[in-house]
Structure formats: structure tokens, C-alpha cells
Amino acid sequence: MTDKSKKVTENSDFIITLNSLTRFVLGAVGGYNMQTKLKGVREMNDGSIFNSSHTLEIEKDLLLFFNTWVDIQGDKFSNDRKGFQLVTTLIQALGLVFHHIWHCCSNMSKTERTHQIYIAAKKLAQINYSRDAEHWKNCSFLTLNEDDLNYKVNSGGSTTRKHFARYLCSKIGFNY
Template sequence: MTELHLTGRVAFRNGKTIKSLVTYLPAIELENYVFVTRIYRDLEVIYDAAKNKTNLKKVNEIQEDLKKELLIGEIGSPLSLTIALEGRPKLTTIGEQGKLIYKRSSTLIVGDVLLLVAVLKILGIKAPLFSSRLSSSDIKKNSMLRQMLANEEVMLTFVFDDENGLSEAQVKEFFLKYNRQHSGLHLTQFSKTDKEFPLQPFVSQLTRDLNLDEYGGVSTKSKHVKASESYLTTEYILFKFLVGAVAGAQVQEKCMMSDDVTFSSGKKVSSILSDGRIDYIEAFLSAWLQPLKQGNKSMRAGFRLSAQIWQALSLVVYQLIVNGDSIEKIINAGLALGELDYSKKATHWHNCEVMALDSNGRLFKNSANSTREYRNGLATYFYNFVLGHVDVK
């Protein structure tokens, strides 16, 4: 890859190999010198959690501030971003001035992420959190603002170690530390380690009791399982499954991993799980996973590992328990749903209101207007399927 060269003022810390170089670039040049959309796999959960209404509101407010500063001349703070450089970049110095030689692929923006998103959205450049696609009306309406912002100088602070190099783990920790110390990004995970959440003991119990490592394991690095990965599921999906099976669709949709999920009555999901609900959940999942025990890779294809499928199944468990069905009948429901064909060509999806054939008429796809509608539609379909195949009364 092409090496990039930047000059600026270098700051040293006595006795430390970590250094920083401060330089300035026009906003329009940012994506040429920094990998603005790069997200570590270990940070995907955090970025997903950062896609919330509070942060979107802040981005919109920053955009309004920039608009007033550039078009009206209001006073504002200088644009500033902090970037970590993974590996060992090359540094040459003359006094306090330095030249940094590095690869764009080694950069990760640690702060200020919301300012970065606001700038990129105005410029119409792809941003790491929220969509930056400009409509034709926006292009006409904000052309002057975009031109002015494009030439606005952004102060960049590159943090690096040209002697020992920074590992991915160090850069990740720096990202978390920076965002704990700077209050711009709204994310409750920064108040605790990224592996702690109130229902984690129950997620760990499911993982252990069901021997999920045998099926590919549970990812702690992202919300969803990617097709290229061997994981069975993720901690996030298991968390949502637990909440759905205990509290139903509405609480499942709104809850976050950092929450100690509570009903309107004040009763906690964790206490209900401890009182025995976890046994019903384990029984269902153990039965549902039976077809995967054979190691047939085709059983992993299609929709089976989809987060929405898992969450919909948890709502079936919830309904069966609300109905007062025994654990034996819940096991039978798990067995029936486990044998269901989850491939995208399965003809039974014709009977599901939130599935439809694609434009080629070959594969089924989500036809719902929203994720909520899709998930609830799947839950209804699965529940009716169980009623037709299992004596649950």
C-alpha cells in the first residue's frame, strides 16, 4: 500500500515511547489520509450501541453549529480529531518538527467520532455511524456550506509508538479510554469494561450448559454472526433471547445490554431467570439445536443463524410459558422448530406473512416494513407452526 507523509509538531512524554504529532488538513482531505470508516471487529458492538437517538441528536446539533459558524460567522471551537496509528510508523524529527510516514489502513479515529460523523455527513462522505447519503435537495440547499466546510482546516493529533508499535488491543483500549474521558459520545459501555453487563451470568450459563462451543461458539465481538464466521451466535443475540423469553416483544425491543432489565412492575428479568425460567429456555434451545449436532454445514445456511429468527423464537417460548405449557411441551416445540427448513428456498415461507420471493422468484426474503414487524411476524408464524405440529394443550 502507498505510504502517506505528514509533517507537524511532535510531542514527547519523558521516559515514554508513545508520541503524538499534530498537523492540519482541509476537511475534504480527511478520507485520503485517515481510514474514516474503519471499525475494529472488537468494537463493532460499541459502534452498534452508539447508533442511538442521543448520539444522532448530538450529530445534528453539531451540524447546526457548523452551519452557523461557517455561514453566519458565529464563534466556534476548532475542528479537532484524534487518531491512533497501529503498528510502527516511521518518524524523522528536526527539533519539535517531525515527518510521519504511515499507511492509511493503520489508522483508527478514536475521537471525536460524533464531530467526524457530522463533518462527513455535510460533505456527503460515508460515515461510520449514521448514513451520509445526500438527497438531491440537500445537494442544492447546502452547496455553499459544503464548499466552505471542505476547505476548513481540521487539527489532527496522531498518537503512535514508532519504537515498539501499538497493537490492535492497545488501540482498542485507547479508544475506550478516550471516550470515557470525553463525554461527547453517549454510550453506557464506557462506564464499565466492554465485557460486563447485568445478564452476562445467564448468557454464560446458556453457553456452558448447552455446550455452545460444540456448535461454533459465541462471539463477544459483534452483534450478529457473519456468513464468513464459524460462530453459532453472539452474546448480544443470547441476551435478547433471554429477555424475549422472559418479558416478551416490547421489553425485548427496547432493552440494551447495559440495562438491568426491569418490568414496569419493578421485577427484574434476572430474578425471573433465577426462579427457574432459565430451565425452560435451555430446554427449548437444546431441542432446537439438535439438527446442528450432526455437523451438517447446510443446517447453518439460510435464516437459521439470523438474529431476528432467534429473537422470534424466544417470543414463542414466552407465549408457551404464558400459556402455562409444561417444559416437556416446550421441548417438543423446540424439536419441531429445529427440524424446520430455514433455507431461503424453503417453500413453507409462502405461509409466512413477512416473507416474499425476491425479484427473480427464487429466494425468500424479508418483506416487512420494519425490523419490529419482521420479528413479530416471524414469531406469529413460528407459534402457529408449533400449534399445528405439537400438542401444546
């Protein structure tokens, strides 16, 4: 991991950035609005100020979610340096996906909710994140680069996070 760079490239010595992980966690805890604020006071949807108490309830499930997503991908996660799995906005979108699943499953028992989160992470890990994967054609925010037949992101930042979150949720049976 690095705290100096904002993105992973083919030649990077690292596979994830502090910025990506920070926004992943902020999105997981407070959703899209929380994720867009990286500096200053972060206010939760209920008006309280974000602090460590907000992560206590979700911490174990959040770690399970992210670790499952990475572990099930195996070597593909870190070896495919061109894949979308290392793209900052996709990792940030995973935080939004977690947040959405957590709230969709809020009426379940803790055990049932944890199971749903695990199943979702497992399904997400099994997606082909290579830029030439056929399923990306169903993403309106990606376009095919005619030169090398790989998909690329049309826009950046918050728009891409939302689109990735919506698409990933659809791949696992959740409406975002």
C-alpha cells in the same frame, strides 16, 4: 459466539452473537417489551426491575428449549450459513415463542409444561430454515428474491421478530 458483531454472515467464524442470545433471553423472560430494551433499566410487566431471580423459574426449561432446537437441527444449524436459523431476528423471535408457550402452559404442572416446551422446540427444530423452503411462501413478511429464488425479510428489527414469532407459533399449533 461473538460479542463484536450483530449478525452472522457466510464467512463468519461464529454461528451466534451475544446480541442475539441476550435478546432471546430477554424475550423469553419478559416478552416483546423487555426484548426491545437493551440498555438501561429493564422493567418487568409487573413493575419489578429485571434481575437474576426472574430467570430462576424458567432457566431449565429455557435451556431445554434452546438446546433441543439447536441439537435436533444437527449440522444444518451451523453449516447452512444462509438459512433463517442463524438470522438474528429469528433467534430473538424464538425467545418470544418460548415466553408465549410458557404463559400458555402456566396452569399445567411443571412436568407437563416442560414436556410441552420440549415438544415445541422439537417441532421448531424440524422446520426447514433454508431460504428456499416452500413453506416460507405463507409468511407475509417475507418476499421471494426473483434472482435466486430465495426468500428474504421485508423489514427489520422488532417487526420481523413479531412476525417470525407469530409464524413459528402457528407452525407448532399456538396462536401468538
